[in-house]
Amino acid sequence: MTKSFSKSVEANARLHDLIPGGAHTYAKGEDQYPLEMAPVISHGRGSHVWDLDGNEYIEYGSGLRAVSLGHAHPKVLEAVRRELDRGSNFVRPSIVELEAAERFLASVPTADMVKFAKNGSDATTAAVKLARAVTGRPLIALCADHAFFSIDDWFIARTPMSAGIPEEIGGLTVGFPYGDLAATEELLIRHEGEIACLILEAATQQDPPAGYLEGLRDLAHRYGALLIFDEMITGFRFSAAGAQGLYGVTPDLSTFGKALGNGFAVSALAGRRELMERGGLRDSNERVFLLSTTHGAETHSLAAAIAVMDVYAEEGISARLHELGNKLAAGVREVADAAGVGDYVVVRGRPSNLVFGTLDENLAPSQPYRTLFLRELILGGVIGPSFVVSSALTDEDIAHTVEAVAQACVVYRKALDAGDPTAWVGGRPVKPVFRRHV
Known part of the structure; x- marks a missing residue:
């Protein structure tokens, strides 16, 4: 699948000129994503975000696990707007x-x-x-x-x-x-x-x-x-x-x-x-x-927190996150096994807080294979450093994600068979946040 990232590439260059690291959180850095495939976000709604090039993604790990109800949640925004009119x-x-x-x-x-x-x-x-x-x-x-x-x-x-x-x-x-x-x-x-x-x-x-x-x-x-x-x-x-x-x-x-x-x-x-x-x-x-x-x-942030706690209590959000995570994990494991990479693409964690592991031929964690996996997911319309769910995800979102993972696992199998993922990485691999030198 072909996607253009030209506007994000340009914006990333400008970000690096003005902001050390190009982001205000190291975990959101361009080095955490495949080369020239680090989308700069325009906006988000629910479980979806759009980048500057108009690409739409299902998003996981939203806001580094902060946006658990989905972007622009109406009850949260209503509470915030009410306080903004009263002073902050x-x-x-x-x-x-x-x-x-x-x-x-x-x-x-x-x-x-x-x-x-x-x-x-x-x-x-x-x-x-x-x-x-x-x-x-x-x-x-x-x-x-x-x-x-x-x-x-x-x-x-x-x-x-x-x-x-x-x-x-x-x-x-x-x-x-x-x-x-x-x-x-x-x-x-x-x-x-x-x-x-x-x-x-x-x-x-x-x-x-x-x-x-x-x-x-x-x-x-x-x-x-x-x-x-x-x-x-x-x-x-x-x-x-x-x-x-x-x-x-x-x-x-x-x-x-x-x-x-x-x-x-x-x-x-x-x-x-x-x-x-x-x-x-x-x-x-x-x-x-x-x-x-x-x-x-600040009153608007505290109003947001009150609204969040109310939504969690009224709608059973913790249980819903658990249910969504279970469904996603089961789907990912099924398609990974079907592609012959079930031992290499692994899902770990509590269902409400899932991460994925990408292992090499020796079953060791691999940044090049992580890069391959992230790259294929992005091309398939899925973005995130993890599989951490938000309650805004729908059954259709989960199904789309599992299909994108299935396609990524096919490529992953090819790389394993070749004994080298380089041809599918697209440039330098993603890097760990904590490292002594760039």
């Missing part, structure tokens, strides 16, 4: 701040208090700062198996893109493996009295091992540390009460974002009252400068 930011709190907090804590009843911000990094950094203040300890222990927690130094220092961060800061963060309580306890013993918190995603591609989250909470508390759940992805997408509600384990602090605003900029730090009050005006301990953001309480 004031010198004192708006009543919408109270309404949003009440609605959030009704949805996530395991937390006592909440504070809103604009992005996930601010919330996670506030959580670890609060943990350090409460415990008086310097070290942060993060789950080394999880991909991303923050743009701030305490996390980025541990990645290949640590330029500009003093080594001393990186030394204040240590890692523990997911699912291994013994190794985590060994870390806590080795740094006894120094670790302020354990921070992790409660689950990613698979449900946690039985008893793991409970055991991790007990370990943290036994050694005087706090337990923090990063719910940026799991919040609402796994359940309306987040992973903590789904798995029945309450952390001391948790952070939310992404699906909370359906594309509008809002994040949240939530947790136990006695901890959160350290950033308030009713606590006698030394004050913590917790979160203080000019735009953290």
Whole structure:
């Protein structure tokens, strides 16, 4: 299938001239897509987006998992428009701040208090700062198996893109493996009295091992540390009460974002009252400068969050995401098996949060084969770095996606038979986000 990308190619060049990396999020970078096939988006509606060249795509992983209800959702837009006519930011709190907090804590009843911000990094950094203040300890222990927690130094220092961060800061963060309580306890013993918190995603591609989250909470508390759940992805997408509600384990602090605003900029730090009050005006301990953001309480974003939470509750969105993901995964596996690539094109993860893996002849992850797969999907009218679904997808969308995957798998089989995907890659392969040099 032939598509023109000439307008996107031109726009990408202009983006690189004015914006470092050509995008405001590295995961949206041109290097994440096949050469000269990185569409620049004109607009989106529901589960579909259109690029500058007029190409239409079914979109997955919308807004890096943020747009779980689909683009331009009418109930969200109605709530936003209503607040825009009333003003968006004031010198004192708006009543919408109270309404949003009440609605959030009704949805996530395991937390006592909440504070809103604009992005996930601010919330996670506030959580670890609060943990350090409460415990008086310097070290942060993060789950080394999880991909991303923050743009701030305490996390980025541990990645290949640590330029500009003093080594001393990186030394204040240590890692523990997911699912291994013994190794985590060994870390806590080795740094006894120094670790302020354990921070992790409660689950990613698979449900946690039985008893793991409970055991991790007990370990943290036994050694005087706090337990923090990063719910940026799991919040609402796994359940309306987040992973903590789904798995029945309450952390001391948790952070939310992404699906909370359906594309509008809002994040949240939530947790136990006695901890959160350290950033308030009713606590006698030394004050913590917790979160203080000019735009953290923009009324239109908080109105969007209220509308999102209402839609999730009224329409059973978490269950619908699960159902759509199951249908998509079954279809993809069927056509991959039929093309003889079922061991090489794999679908993993909770149905509401699916990713795909592209493996080479030796069953090792392969960027060239990922490039081939992305290229064929784009030509077939499907775009996305994952198979993360939105509730706006229709049965027709799923069927179209499965057909596009089927065509891609035919090409994939040819490349495997040739022992080299180069002829089907179209230029340089896509690259991982975290790498030391371009």
